Amino acid sequence: MRDVRRDFPILSRTVHGKPLVYLDNAATSQKPTAVIDALDRYYRETNANVHRGLHTLSEAATAAYEDARRKVARFVHAARPEEIVFVRNTTEGLNLVAHGWARKFLKAGDVVLLTEMEHHSNIVPWHILRDQIGITLRFLRVNDDGTLDLSDLDAALEGVKLVSFMHASNVLGTINPVRQIADAAHAVGAKVLVDGAQGVLQMPVDVGALGCDWYAFSGHKLCAPTGIGALWGRYELLEAMDPFLGGGDMIESVRLEGSTWAEPPARFEAGTPAISEAIGLGAAVDYLCSIGMAEIQAEDATLTAYALEKLPQVPGLRLLGSAPQRGPVFAFTLAGIHPHDLSALLDEDGIAIRAGHHCAQPLGRRFGVPASARASLAFYNVPEEIDALVTALMGAREMFANVRS
Amino acid sequence: MSVRDMYREVILAHAQDPLHSGKLPDATDCVHRENTSCGDAIDLCAIVKDGVLVDLRYESAGCAISTASASMMTDALIGMTKADAAAMLASFRAFLIEHSELDPKLEELDALEGVRQFPARIKCALLAWQALEEILKKT
Numbered sequence: 064m065r066d067v068r069r070d071f072p073i074l075s076r077t078v079h080g081k082p083l084v085y086l087d088n089a090a091t092s093q094k095p096t097a098v099i100d101a102l103d104r105y106y107r108e109t110n111a112n113v114h115r116g117l118h119t120l121s122e123a124a125t126a127a128y129e130d131a132r133r134k135v136a137r138f139v140h141a142a143r144p145e146e147i148v149f150v151r152n153t154t155e156g157l158n159l160v161a162h163g164w165a166r167k168f169l170k171a172g173d174v175v176l177l178t179e180m181e182h183h184s185n186i187v188p189w190h191i192l193r194d195q196i197g198i199t200l201r202f203l204r205v206n207d208d209g210t211l212d213l214s215d216l217d218a219a220l221e222g223v224k225l226v227s228f229m230h231a232s233n234v235l236g237t238i239n240p241v242r243q244i245a246d247a248a249h250a251v252g253a254k255v256l257v258d259g260a261q262g263v264l265q266m267p268v269d270v271g272a273l274g275c276d277w278y279a280f281s282g283h284k285l286c287a288p289t290g291i292g293a294l295w296g297r298y299e300l301l302e303a304m305d306p307f308l309g310g311g312d313m314i315e316s317v318r319l320e321g322s323t324w325a326e327p328p329a330r331f332e333a334g335t336p337a338i339s340e341a342i343g344l345g346a347a348v349d350y351l352c353s354i355g356m357a358e359i360q361a362e363d364a365t366l367t368a369y370a371l372e373k374l375p376q377v378p379g380l381r382l383l384g385s386a387p388q389r390g391p392v393f394a395f396t397l398a399g400i401h402p403h404d405l406s407a408l409l410d411e412d413g414i415a416i417r418a419g420h421h422c423a424q425p426l427g428r429r430f431g432v433p434a435s436a437r438a439s440l441a442f443y444n445v446p447e448e449i450d451a452l453v454t455a456l457m458g459a460r461e462m463f464a465n466v467r468s
Numbered sequence: 469m470s471v472r473d474m475y476r477e478v479i480l481a482h483a484q485d486p487l488h489s490g491k492l493p494d495a496t497d498c499v500h501r502e503n504t505s506c507g508d509a510i511d512l513c514a515i516v517k518d519g520v521l522v523d524l525r526y527e528s529a530g531c532a533i534s535t536a537s538a539s540m541m542t543d544a545l546i547g548m549t550k551a552d553a554a555a556m557l558a559s560f561r562a563f564l565i566e567h568s569e570l571d572p573k574l575e576e577l578d579a580l581e582g583v584r585q586f587p588a589r590i591k592c593a594l595l596a597w598q599a600l601e602e603i604l605k606k607t
């Protein structure tokens with residue numbers, strides 16, 4: 064892969080006098096100049112509201128916004144651009160399916176199948192819906208190695224109307240077998256929603272090949288700005304869904320007695336959207352395509368192999384998850400040091416990692432660790448940064464161990 | 469001041485071997501507190517008799533700062549009246565937030581001075597004390 068580090072201005076800054084080692088990519092990715100410039104250019108040259116004006120700027124803004132939709136559609140191999148609904152983030156995409164589809168088509172007693180490894184954003188919307196309409200929730204268990212327990216998938220799918228699960232884990236690194244689960248789900252007539260938050264930056268995504276019905280992801284984890292994400296859905300399903308928010312842009316016509324809704328995706332994009340952010344997402348997708356998602360996937364594999372060789376060399380380090388199919392996300396505990404203390408100490412060395420429950424408390428309980436540290440890499444990280452992490456972990460260990468004597 | 473300086477020896481020692489931790493079978497009051505943002509949790513139990521904190525015990529899962537704070541807090545407060553404990557709570561809070569002098573009875577907790585520099589960690593140092601506050605409000 065070509066040298067991409069200089070594409071990311073932030074990577075050349077220092078933290079506490081040390082070069083920044085950014086290992087918190089699962090929380091959010093950094094942004095390349097191409098994206099930062101796209102935002103800057105939009106506000107300097109094009110800013111106007113979309114779908115509303117007949118003047119030059121509004122037409123240009125609308126064209127750029129819709130162009131971004133086409134780019135995102137191509138990026139995930141959607142059948143048509145209208146299958147891309149712009150939302151704020153993964154969380155909103157998942158909630159949109161819960162409100163717009165599940166609330167309309169599910170009834171009391173219908174089963175929604177989730178997994179024990181889900182992010183809170185794919186658990187809480189279903190808790191809410193269960194409390195409102197009485198659906199039943201069921202969870203696929205996680206094996207000790209961090210893979211999903213699919214040994215009795217057919218039994219787990221009994222009575223299931225919707226399966227919703229993550230493409231890649233933000234804690235264990237596990238990449239789930241989407242196609243296998245989707246095929247089994249469809250065989251019993253269930254629909255399949257995939258949380259792609261961690262999947263999109265790790266590998267080429269082809270929603271058709273994955274075989275799911277909806278795929279939700281966040282732009283900010285994909286080198287794009289915050290405040291923009293996308294829900295891809297098969298067009299017939301989007302057409303059947305009710306809107307989530309009412310307002311401008313989502314209607315066909317409004318009379319005092321009632322209104323009729325616009326076709327998707329407009330139906331789900333009420334109000335002035337995140338225009339510059341969507342354009343930024345389009346620029347991010349262009350940037351990633353210029354490198355190639357297959358290249359990025361190969362780079363991730365190299366970094367993953369290196370980390371899996373180095374991290375276990377730190378005495379007392381326990382990695383959570385050892386799935387054979389995995390991305391560069393490593394949650395771990397270090398004997399004798401709480402993850403928060405570890406993260407605070409590493410920050411002194413310019414190293415950014417996450418500590419806590421990573422918005423997956425049920426998974427933490429499953430592994431008996433209420434909190435863990437997490438180093439998550441992206442294609443712009445380099446092996447030397449893993450070395451820096453290992454050295455810093457050794458240092459932290461020493462500092463905490465010295466007290467005992 | 470650097471993060472390293474925040475982790476004084478005393479703090480690390482308490483964190484590794486916390487005093488008064490464990491269950492309190494005859495407890496008259498127990499409360500559970502969590503820092504939702506980080507997942508740190510404490511169960512603090514007390515035996516209160518005639519307005520006196522006869523004993524305090526806790527079970528906690530948290531960072532060195534929150535564990536050390538619980539350890540030093542219980543060590544300082546066991547045997548005090550509830551009124552005195554309330555005064556200590558006020559003193560410790562003011563020490564962390566307003567940088568005022570710590571009551572001499574809380575001498576050892578002075579080791580947490582460095583936490584003031586890191587606003588995100590003040591809630592760690594306060595977790596056990598917030599649990600105490602609930603206990604004091606009860607009975």
Ligand SMILES: Cc1ncc(COP(=O)(O)O)c(C=O)c1O
Nearest residue numbers: 152153154182184233260261281
């Ligand atoms: C697997 C997974 N799902 C969902 C989310 C939620 O993403 P967002 O906060 O952008 O909505 C995240 C990230 O925090 C995640 O890692």
